[in-house]
Structures are given as C-alpha cells and as structure tokens.
Amino acid sequence: xxxxxxxxxxxxxxxxxxxxxxxxxxxxxxxxxxxxxxxxxxxxxxxxxxxxxxxxxxxxxxxxxxxxxxxxxxxxxxxxxxxxxxxxxxxxxxxxxxxxxxxxxxxxxxxxxxxxxxxxxxxxxxxxxxxxxxxxxxxxxxxxxxxxxxxxxxxxxxxxxxxxxxxxxxxxxxxxxxxxxxxxxxxxxxxxxxxxxxxxxxxxxxxxxxxxxxxxxxxxxxxxxxxxxxxxxxxxxxxxxxxxxxxxxxxxxxxxxxxxxxxxxxxxxxxxxxxxxxxxxxxxxxxxxxxxxxxxxxxxxxxxxxxxxxxxxxxxxxxxxxxxxxxxxxxxxxxxxxxxxxxxxxxxxxxxxxxxxxxxxxxxxxxxxxxxxxxxxxx
Numbered sequence: 419x420x421x422x423x424x425x426x427x428x429x430x431x432x433x434x435x436x437x438x439x440x441x442x443x444x445x446x447x448x449x450x451x452x453x454x455x456x457x458x459x460x461x462x463x464x465x466x467x468x469x470x471x472x473x474x475x476x477x478x479x480x481x482x483x484x485x486x487x488x489x490x491x492x493x494x495x496x497x498x499x500x501x502x503x504x505x506x507x508x509x510x511x512x513x514x515x516x517x518x519x520x521x522x523x524x525x526x527x528x529x530x531x532x533x534x535x536x537x538x539x540x541x542x543x544x545x546x547x548x549x550x551x552x553x554x555x556x557x558x559x560x561x562x563x564x565x566x567x568x569x570x571x572x573x574x575x576x577x578x579x580x581x582x583x584x585x586x587x588x589x590x591x592x593x594x595x596x597x598x599x600x601x602x603x604x605x606x607x608x609x610x611x612x613x614x615x616x617x618x619x620x621x622x623x624x625x626x627x628x629x630x631x632x633x634x635x636x637x638x639x640x641x642x643x644x645x646x647x648x649x650x651x652x653x654x655x656x657x658x659x660x661x662x663x664x665x666x667x668x669x670x671x672x673x674x675x676x677x678x679x680x681x682x683x684x685x686x687x688x689x690x691x692x693x694x695x696x697x698x699x700x701x702x703x704x705x706x707x708x709x710x711x712x713x714x715x716x717x718x719x720x721x722x723x724x725x726x727x728x729x730x731x732x733x734x735x736x737x738x739x740x741x742x743x744x745x746x747x748x749x750x751x752x753x754x755x756x757x758x759x760x761x762x763x764x765x766x767x768x769x770x771x772x773x774x775x776x777x778x779x780x781x782x783x784x785x786x787x788x789x790x791x792x793x794x795x796x797x
Contacts, residue, residue, distance in 0.1 A: 435479055436549070437492040437512075438542035440534045441465070441499050449538035450478040454546050458539045468506065493545045495519040496559045504561055516559040517541070520725065523555030566691035569663050572654065573682045576647045577729070579640060586637045590630055597622060607634060651682060662690040666784050672795050673783075675744030676737060683733045684777075689784050697778035704731050706774040722770055730777075738773040748792035750775055 438458075440447040444465050451458040459478060463470035479488055492507055492514045507514040522544065524530070548556045587603060594601055598617030601610055611630060614622055655667045655678065663685050670681035694700055701707045705726040711718050724731070742751050750772060758768035779790040789795075 433484065433488060434549075435475070435482060435484055435488055435490045436542050436546050437475065437478070437490060438538050438545055439492065439494040439503075440538040440541065441494055441497060441503070442534060443498075445534075446471070447534040447538040448474055449535075449542040450474075450482075451542050451546060452482045452484070454543065454550070458542050460535050460538060472510075489513065491515075491545060491549060493517050493541060495522070495541070501561050501567070505564075515545075516561055518557040518559055521555060521557035560692065562691050569661075569690065570686045572647065572651055573686050574729075576644070576651060576679075579644045579647060583637070583640045583644060586633055586640060590633050590637070593626060593630055593633075597626070603637070651678065655682070666690055669784060670780060673745075673780075673790075674794050674796050675740040676780075677740075680733050680737050680740075683729055684780065687727055687730050688777075689781060694781060697781070700777050700781055701774045703727060704734060704774075704777060706731065706734070706770060706777070731773075734773040734777050735769060738769050738776055741772065741776055742769075745790075745793055747794070748790060750779065750790065750792075752792070 434452070436451045438449045440449075442465060446463050446465055446467075448461045448463065448471065449458040450461070459481065461474045461478075463474060475490060476486065479486060490512045492512050494503065494514075494516065496516050496518060501516065504514050504516050522541070524540075544556055547553075590603065591600075594614075599614050599622065601607065601614060604610075608631060611622070611627060611634075616622060655664050655671070657664060663682075666685040666689055667678070667681045670676050670684060671678055688700075688703070692703070698707075702723075703726045705722060705724045705728070707723050709720040709723050711720050741748070742754060745751055754765075754768055754772050758764040776790075779793075782788045783790060
C-alpha cells in the first residue's frame, strides 16, 4: 500500500500574494510568492517608482492566478526610507509590516553570499512563515504616527547641533595644539588668534589662521542655532498646550535630578507615542535587558542587549547617575548603595540596573501619577 503525502498550506497562506521589498538607493528588488514550496518571483523597479510597483503587483497576481482584488501582504526592513512607504502601502490596503533587520536570522558562515535578490527572496519566505505562525527570527517595528515623528525633530535637531558644536570646538583646539598654542574660545578669539605666537615665538601661518577663522565663523552660526533651539524647546514645554509631549515633559522635569533635556528625550522617543503593558517591555525597547549565554557547561553573562532606541539608552544611564546624586534618599538610591557599595566596577555594572528600574518608575509616574518611592520634587 502506497501512502501519498501532500503538503497542505496553512489557511493564512492560501489565496494571498506575499511581497518583500529590498529597498536600495537606486533600485528596489521585489520578491513575490504565494506558497512556501514554490520559488519566489523576483522583479526590479526604480527606487521610489510606485507606479512600477503597482504594475508588478498586478502582473504577479495574474501569473499566480489570483483575482485582481486578492489581498497582499508585504514587508521591508527598517532603514533609510523610514516609514513613508509603509503608510503609502497601508493606504492602498496592502497589509505591510516593517521588520527589524537585526532580528532576521541569517547564515552564520564566514563567507555567505549576499545580494539584494537573495535578501528579498529570504525575506518573503520569512514573511510567509510568520503568516503561518512561525515567527522565529521575526520582529516587527512599531510604526509611529506622522505627528509622533514630527515631535522628535526639535529634540533630535538640538542633539545634532550639540554634536556639531563639540566637533568644531575640538577641531579648532586640535589645530592650535599642533603649534603649541592653547586659546580660550571667548568673544575676542579672532583678535587673540591673529596676535598668537607659536611655541618658538613665530607667528602662526596665515593659511592656518584663515582656516581657523572660517571654523570660528561656523561655530558662531552653530551657537546661534543652538540658542534658538533651546528657546523653542522651552517655549513649547511652557506653552499651555494639551499635547502629550508638553505635558509629560513638564511632569518629568519636576523631579529632582531630571532636566529639560532628559525629560524631552524620554517623552518624544518613548513615553508620548508608545503604549506599554509592563516594565519588561520598556527594558526591552531600550536595550537594557540581560543576554545570558548558557550552552552545556559554558555559562556566562554577555551584558545588556544594546538593542532598541540608543538615544533613550544613553540618556537613561546619565539620568541614573543624576538620580543617585540628587535623589539620595529615594528607595532606588538606597538599594543601589546597599547592593553595590563603593566598589568602582560593581557600581558601573549596577548603574545599568538603576537605569532600567528608573525608566520603569518614570513610566508609572507619567501614566498613573505614582511618584517613585522616596523621590522629591523640585522646589
């Protein structure tokens, strides 16, 4: 007796077109499939060519024998294109998801083939697996609204200007140091620069002075822009508006140890647009969760995952140190002192735990108005 084995597709897969996009700067690779057993169909369009993309979707449905109104599921990796394509596809009733590239499982061999065609093919296969219930190596990105993205620009611009200011100041100081000169960047810097002498007593080369003067002009523009951004940020927080960013930023800034910069970052990047069910989700999205390694008798701790929002992760560590200084009588500060004492290395490790616990406490404070235990408000 011969038993015939047939591959039965999941009901979630039948009658649906699956599409994966590999987005490049000049071209887009598109992989189409309907069943997991068949070889995906790969096509290419110019980057940003939505009309060409619609045409390829129609041709893929016709070749697969699907009606024109058949549902389409698509995905692409989060990257430089952002979320505009996701919103466009969603408006056209295409069930699109944005995937975290770091979560996708890949071949771990040292020399593996990698092309846009292979990546698109592997991505559409994983999309079908996720639709069938196998979500291993598959994490979708929570897409913010247009307004939530717009709320981030003021704070992120201030961070970019701050970094530009540091870079230009360091460059001026480095150029002067090559001749043994150290000058303060004060208001009369231009005149002091022209009168400066090198270590040997000779005047500075005219070419060097001209370059530093151009850098000084750039620094003055950056300083003006920085002042404007600080003013705009304070005006927005102080304005009597009912948006979540202003309300939550003011609320967090009332706590001792938290300034306007840290409060604005936590609000725009985390609390104002994202809903959380528990504290574990907060630790995961910031990348402050442990990553144990246990295989046979090899057991070690690899540290925190470093996944998620790097801006919030960096600010949370800074806020943890500020919390220990300005909130020494809080329950969290007392726990840290009792657990880690004064040992330098242990304190640097323990501050990560403080940052994770503090973020969870601040989230509860924003959501339920529950003040962290032992915390004090500013006068």
